[in-house]
Amino acid sequence: MRSLREYIRLYFIIEAQYIKARMQYRADFIISSFGMFFASLSSLAIFWVLFESIPNLAGWSLMEMVFIYAFYMLAISPMQILFDNFWQLRFHVQEGTFLKYYFRPLNMMFYYTSEMFDLKGLTQLLAGIILLIYSSVHLNLTWSFPRLSLLLITLFSAALVQISIIVGASCAAFWVVNAWPVLGLASRLREFAPYPMTIFDGAFRFTFTYIVPIGFIAFYPSQLFLRPEDVSPLIYLSPVVGIGLFAITYWIWSKGVNSYSGTGS
Amino acid sequence: MRRYLSLTRASFQEWMAYRLGFFFTIIGNIVYLGVAYYLWSSIYEHSTVIRGMTFNETFIYVALGSAIFILLKTYADWIISHEIREGIIAIHLTKPLDFQLYSLFSSLGGILMNLAAISIPTILVLTLVFKVQIAPGPGLFLFPLSLFFAVLISFCFDYFIGISAFYTESTWGISITKDVIITVFSGALLPLQFFPDTIQKVLLMLPFQAIYHTPLMMITRPDQGWDVFGPMLVVQAFWILALFLLTRLYYNQAIKVLRISGG
Numbered sequence: 001m002r003s004l005r006e007y008i009r010l011y012f013i014i015e016a017q018y019i020k021a022r023m024q025y026r027a028d029f030i031i032s033s034f035g036m037f038f039a040s041l042s043s044l045a046i047f048w049v050l051f052e053s054i055p056n057l058a059g060w061s062l063m064e065m066v067f068i069y070a071f072y073m074l075a076i077s078p079m080q081i082l083f084d085n086f087w088q089l090r091f092h093v094q095e096g097t098f099l100k101y102y103f104r105p106l107n108m109m110f111y112y113t114s115e116m117f118d119l120k121g122l123t124q125l126l127a128g129i130i131l132l133i134y135s136s137v138h139l140n141l142t143w144s145f146p147r148l149s150l151l152l153i154t155l156f157s158a159a160l161v162q163i164s165i166i167v168g169a170s171c172a173a174f175w176v177v178n179a180w181p182v183l184g185l186a187s188r189l190r191e192f193a194p195y196p197m198t199i200f201d202g203a204f205r206f207t208f209t210y211i212v213p214i215g216f217i218a219f220y221p222s223q224l225f226l227r228p229e230d231v232s233p234l235i236y237l238s239p240v241v242g243i244g245l246f247a248i249t250y251w252i253w254s255k256g257v258n259s260y261s262g263t264g265s
Numbered sequence: 266m267r268r269y270l271s272l273t274r275a276s277f278q279e280w281m282a283y284r285l286g287f288f289f290t291i292i293g294n295i296v297y298l299g300v301a302y303y304l305w306s307s308i309y310e311h312s313t314v315i316r317g318m319t320f321n322e323t324f325i326y327v328a329l330g331s332a333i334f335i336l337l338k339t340y341a342d343w344i345i346s347h348e349i350r351e352g353i354i355a356i357h358l359t360k361p362l363d364f365q366l367y368s369l370f371s372s373l374g375g376i377l378m379n380l381a382a383i384s385i386p387t388i389l390v391l392t393l394v395f396k397v398q399i400a401p402g403p404g405l406f407l408f409p410l411s412l413f414f415a416v417l418i419s420f421c422f423d424y425f426i427g428i429s430a431f432y433t434e435s436t437w438g439i440s441i442t443k444d445v446i447i448t449v450f451s452g453a454l455l456p457l458q459f460f461p462d463t464i465q466k467v468l469l470m471l472p473f474q475a476i477y478h479t480p481l482m483m484i485t486r487p488d489q490g491w492d493v494f495g496p497m498l499v500v501q502a503f504w505i506l507a508l509f510l511l512t513r514l515y516y517n518q519a520i521k522v523l524r525i526s527g528g
Contacts, residue, residue: 025435032438039445046454050308053315053459058307120438181289188293192300199307204299 007110014114022119029120037123043194044069044131058199064226065194067135072194072218073128075158080121083113083163090173090180099262108257109250141225153239154221160242161216162190164249171249174256186212193217209234216241268362269370276374287382294331294383295390301327302395316458322485325397326456330481332387333412334453336379337419337476339372342443345427346436354523365513368427369420376416404487407494411480414501419476421508422447428512431519452478472504 002010022029044066051062060068089112092098101108136143143151169186173179193214197205208215220235305327309320318326345368348354357364391397399405426443430436448454451473457465468474479497 025433027433028435028438030438031433031442035438035442035445039441042445042449045449049455049460052461054308054311058310176285178286181286181293185289185293188297195300195304196307199303200300201303204303 002106007107010106011110011114014111015117018116019119033120033123036120037127040073040124040127043191058196060196063135063138065196066131067139067141067226068196068218068222069194070128070131070135071155071158071222073124073131074155075193075217075221076162076190077121077125077128078159079163079166080124081118083167084118084121085112085116086167086170087183088116089170090178090183093173093179093260094177096262098260109253139226147225150224154224157238157242158217158221160246161213161238162193164242164245165190165212165214168245168249168252171252171256174260189214190217193219195219213241213245269366272367272370273373273377276371277377278374280375280378284382287378290335291382291386294335294387297331298328298387298390298395301331316456318456318458318485321397323456324395325391325399326481326485327454328387328391328395328397329484330453330477332383333415333477333480334448335383336376336412337416338379339375339420339423341368341372341420341423342426342436342440344368344371345424346430346434346440349427349430349523350434365424365509365516368424369417372420372423373416399484400486400488402487402489403491404483404489404494407498408480408483408487411483411498411501414498414505415476415480417505418472418501418508419447421505421512425508425512425515428516428519431522447473447476450474451476452481456481472508475501475504 047057047062047065047069050057051065056062057065089098101112104111135141165186166183169183170179172182176182189212192208197208197215197219200208209220216238220232221238223231224235302324305320305324309315309323313319315323345354348357354364357367360367422443426436426439429439433439450468450471452468453476457468457474457478460468469478479501483494483497
């Protein structure tokens, strides 16, 4: 087993290579960064237009929605920046280039993940930070040290939930020829995360809380900061949900890696 | 013409190979319909009519908007830019085919497949589960025509992005930006009536609204006369003509910088 320090050192070496290779499409990189930034703000623009016509959404004001959306942006950034390679997994598996990951004395998920670092995803992170500050000022939220630590812990768990859902879905590539629809479905579900879960009832609320727990990506943890007085005790489970889900995803990944037999060429 | 139609048939068959995938797309869309239903129900809890639209009208608009969104997904921009980057385009250039028409007819196969796979389940769920009623009127008959026009306009944007690969090679960024602009400005997610008046006036002058807003207004308010529908179709036809010509000119310019490095 390699030590953690060695892994960190390797991570930077692999990353630097990737960024160099990426820079060959410079024009696309610059447009991508701007595109990503505006894409992050587009759903919010829709909310903003909508609030011209309604006073609140299920009791939530526009600024509260901005806060929840900012939390969502921050929670999905680690997936975008660090785990971006999983969107490509289906191509690697299909074309057989996935085989190379077997031949390194490294943890395979680590090696696979480290091969890509999405620089343009940093603009998404930036959009999240700007929106978080903007809404905090409007909502008179004060960020003391304990509250800031709570924010980091909840963001970490939320990011894990979202990484687990997408990475887990991408693993479908090991068993089906075209895994895109599974991944597309997962990313479509993820887009519902910033909606107030209180607008749903019955099967939808149950699914979004317990089965594909997108409620834990933004809405439930945001309540800790927006309306701490009527928070359900369920929220304190969010780190458990995050770590538990990631463990399940890692198990699925290991199963997939072990069952993969290449393309035969 | 027959040469081009065979391209459509071939791409339709290619998409058929992935029909299992449609199962997930259909599930995704049904979940989306449910989410939209809850979302718009809570938006309409304050008043029965918002910006002149009832809940029923808005829900039909948003639900069919999501179906059109999937219908128009042919990934033509990704396919063309891939062909340019990998040099596959050299093979196409040797064929006695017009590249723009070649791309269009290849995209139509995907659209036909999407039409069969998405529109039927969406309409079934809308009428059976949500008990939505669509009023009769001439708009119902004009909707398919308007939708076909929308397909052509949407293709022009995809084609434009694909061709841009001659300059930028990778077109990830432009593609994503195009998707954002179209979904926000075309009324795909939110009827244009909801936008503030001045913004709405500007959006109605841009080509994006002709992709979603025009066909969707025909089906949500089908009981209007030719004085309303006539100009809408003329505007769509104008954009088709303008965008087809512009993208042709763009192609003629862009092809000059093409370099292909060996085989």
